[in-house]
Amino acid sequence: MLKVEFEDISAVGDSLxxxxxxxxxxxxxxIYCKHRERDTWEIPGGRREPEEQILDTAKRELFEESxxxxxxxxxxxxxxxxxxxxxxxxxxxAHIPTYPAFSFx
Numbered sequence: 001m002l003k004v005e006f007e008d009i010s011a012v013g014d015s016l017x018x019x020x021x022x023x024x025x026x027x028x029x030x031i032y033c034k035h036r037e038r039d040t041w042e043i044p045g046g047r048r049e050p051e052e053q054i055l056d057t058a059k060r061e062l063f064e065e066s067x068x069x070x071x072x073x074x075x076x077x078x079x080x081x082x083x084x085x086x087x088x089x090x091x092x093x094a095h096i097p098t099y100p101a102f103s104f105x
Contacts (some may be wrong), residue, residue, distance in 0.1 A: 001083075002082065002083045003082040003083075004080070004081055006077050007077060007079070007080065008077065009075055009090070012078040012080075012088055014054060017048065017054045017088050017089060018048050018087060018088060019046065019047055019057075019087065019088075019089030020045055020046065020048065020055075020057040020058035020089060021043055021044070021079075021091055022043060022044045022061065022062045022091075022092045023043055023076075023091070023092070023093050023094070024044060024068070024071070024093070024094040024096055025096065031044065033065045044061050044062050044064075044066050045061050045065075046060075046064075046065070054090050055073070055075065055090075055092075058090060058092045058094075059073060066096075068094070068096045070096065070098050071094045071095060071096045072097075073093075074092060075090060075092050076091045076092055077090075077091050078091070079091050
């Protein structure tokens with residue numbers, strides 16, 4: 001069974017943050033994207049690339065998965081998924097004021 005723990009960002013070393021997930025809203029509606037390999041709707045997010053800053057990961061994933069070009073991004077907290085090992089990530093919130101017509105997922 002997996003367990004998720006939430007922590008203050010400053011309590012987790014930057015090098016441990018391997019993922020970024022972004023809870024996003026556009027006009028008061030939550031944004032979900034259909035995962036291309038699973039039959040699920042998920043919030044935007046993904047794995048950090050080598051040498052990438054974790055906030056850049058969040059920005060890249062938000063754009064790649066939602067198409068959002070303009071947004072206000074706020075880090076919320078760090079999280080840890082505990083199973084056989086621990087995986088750390090950054091949880092962010094994005095307010096998206098405008099949305100390109102072609103980019104809905």
